[in-house]
Ligand SMILES: [Zn+2]
């Protein structure tokens with residue numbers, strides 16, 4: 001039974017962690033066929049049956065998006081309710097769900113009290129091994145990494161249960177002395193003044209560090225000096241799946257600081273999407289500006305217009321039909337060039353917004369060329385008829401923000417119905 005507890009479902013199916021549903025289905029068919037008990041010689045049947053069951057289980061979990069998410073973040077512990085009794089105190093599904101939906105951190109505070117028999121501190125849950133607090137961390141990721149997926153390795157220093165005293169804090173036969181300051185309770189009642197009122201609350205005892213007891217200096221464990229834990233450096237690895245997005249969580253199960261007599265909490269990374277210089281993302285879709293010149297807008301082009309998040313050049317040919325022009329603000333949609341969707345072959349779309357760069361001041365065509373352009377380009381509408389005509393001067397570099405500023409009531413003369421209150425007199 002032991003072998004199944006550390007089973008890697010991706011290895012069972014021989015697929016990458018990034019495999020799509022389609023790839024998983026194909027891998028499952030292949031593996032199921034190869035290990036089908038009816039298809040192997042008699043003497044290999046037993047092994048094949050075990051393998052076949054493992055393949056079946058791997059497929060059941062990895063093909064179901066919800067189950068796969070749970071597996072990715074919590075491992076097989078998430079499915080422990082059904083099988084493996086020998087596995088020990090893995091967190092059950094309720095725990096995982098309450099962690100996922102019950103806010104961060106929870107009642108993990110009051111650390112250090114868990115070791116006291118019979119004492120269930122404020123917020124403690126009876127009958128269950130308490131977990132040490134989760135470590136919540138932000139992790140900034142660029143759009144490129146969210147597009148391709150990324151494995152991040154890092155060194156982490158954490159508290160582990162002292163190997164010498166096994167978390168006791170004292171030497172082998174030493175007995176801890178009850179703390180006289182808190183009478184062994186580990187906490188004290190404190191009075192706090194809140195304005196005119198005195199309120200009573202409990203705080204961990206500072207003499208015994210909330211333990212209720214402590215070892216005399218000569219009895220303290222030599223390695224941890226009575227602290228019960230020691231620091232350990234460990235290489236950790238997280239995998240950010242392609243298609244992950246802002247707010248997604250990546251959990252390293254049981255990798256938070258260890259506290260004696262408690263289940264170690266998790267390190268939880270909250271992904272933060274870093275702004276990208278070219279692309280903006282909304283769900284699975286991407287958008288970027290398509291900068292073209294006036295000549296390109298009118299006469300066309302065939303070139304790489306943007307470098308995608310995986311480094312590919314995206315080439316466009318314009319026009320699609322002779323004579324078509326591109327206008328400023330026009331939107332070109334490129335299907336399937338958005339962000340990948342998690343665990344799927346599907347992708348969002350890429351929306352390119354046309355930005356026509358008109359000639360700047362340095363452009364000095366000859367009058368003959370301009371005449372030629374007028375001749376070539378579409379003609380204006382018929383002139384506007386008016387009885388009197390004034391020729392006026394103008395400022396060519398005005399700001400639309402100034403529009404309405406001359407109004408004594410400030411800003412626009414219109415009162416928006418939505419703003420309610422007084423309507424126009
Ligand atoms: Zn004390």
Ligand SMILES: [Zn+2]
Pocket residue numbers: 162163164165166167168169170221222223224225226227228229
């Ligand atoms: Zn120790």
